[in-house]
Structures are given as structure tokens and as C-alpha cells.
Amino acid sequence: MFNMPERYSHTLLVAGTDEAGRGCLAGPVTAAAIILPPHFEHPVLTDSKQLTEKQREHLLPILEENGVTFGVCHLPPETIDTLNILNASIAAMHGALDQFLKKPELVLVDGNRFKPYNDIPHECVVKGDSKYLCIAAASVLAKTHRDAIMLKLHEEYPQYHWDQNKGYPTKAHREAIRKYGLTPYHRKSFRQLPEQMTLDL
Secondary structure, three states: OOOOOEOOOOOOOEEEEEEEOOOOOEOOEEEEEEEOOOOOOOOOOOOHHHOOHHHHHHHHHHHHHHOOEEEEEEEOHHHHHHHOHHHHHHHHHHHHHHOOOOOOOEEEEEOOOOOOEOOEOEEEEOOHHHOEHHHHHHHHHHHHHHHHHHHHHHHHOHHHOHHHHOOOOOHHHHHHHHHHOOOOOEOOOOOOOOOOOOOOO
């Protein structure tokens, strides 16, 4: 049984933000940010990695309909290759916050690295998606929206099995890279294969 996240504050307007796809070999890095209304609860809501796809899909409309405000931002592989994955992840979080219709009083960030966003205080929380509801909600939004993109990209390149691995470095994904090479959706700055073999780009 997983730990249920808690509310950070019942008085502050707190935004949670998280990313999905950071460790992938292909596809965008996606970040989401959301402010939940006071006293929002859901018996299933926790870190998206601990939920099934069906549970995440169930939560998605609930979060989007009940959130005070939210945003989702995708940054493509070429941006990741230019900025590096850490900076791209933070830039995507900023991009999600840019979509807010209401200014938060505090931003809670999953992980241990962030860059200040405007003049809003922030706090980094390691494993925050299993500790605070707003970060858990952001993790579900990011994961679900990114998975939807990978399913569309799978239709274009079915041989990479992105419908199953979502761009992560699974054995089947790496075998497909060996056989077919890289697509425009692969991150060229990442080590695509363990032996770092030279690929024709």
C-alpha cells in the first residue's frame, strides 16, 4: 500500500509541479502544474508512477475540472538536446506555470532542482509526488498528457513500441534502435545504446 499524499496548506494558494519523460530516449519532456481547491481529496490520488493507466485516465478529467488553474507544457527532443534534460525539465515547468490564470503564493517542485519562477517563492521536495497532493496531481497530468503524445508518435513509428514503453529505454526499444536507427523524435544527446555505438543520424 502506498503512502497517501497530504495537503501542504489549507490557507496558501499552492501550486504543485512535476515532469514526465525525463529518462526517456525519445519524445518530449512534459511538465504540468496545478493548484488544487481547498479541501480537495480523492481516494486514489498519489504519485502517478504508483497508479495504473486506468487510474490515471480516471483522475485526469477530475483534476482538470476541479483544479483552480493548471497548465501542461511539452518540450521537444531538439530543445532537450540544446538545453540538456535538467534545464529542459525546469523550462517545461515554467511553461506550465505560464498558463496559470491565477498566481500561486508558493510553488512546490518535485525533485531537488529548480530555478526561480518570477517572484514566487518555491520549495523543492524530493519524492514530493508521494508527499503532497498538488505535486501528485501534477505528476498525473504530466504523465497522462505525455503518454497520449507517445501513443500518437507510435502510429508514425510502430516498430519502436512506444505504445508500450513510451520512449523509455526498454530492451525492445533499444533493439529497435539497433535495427532501424534513430527517428526525428529521439534525443540525439542521450546515450541511446549501452555500448554507445555510432549511429548514422
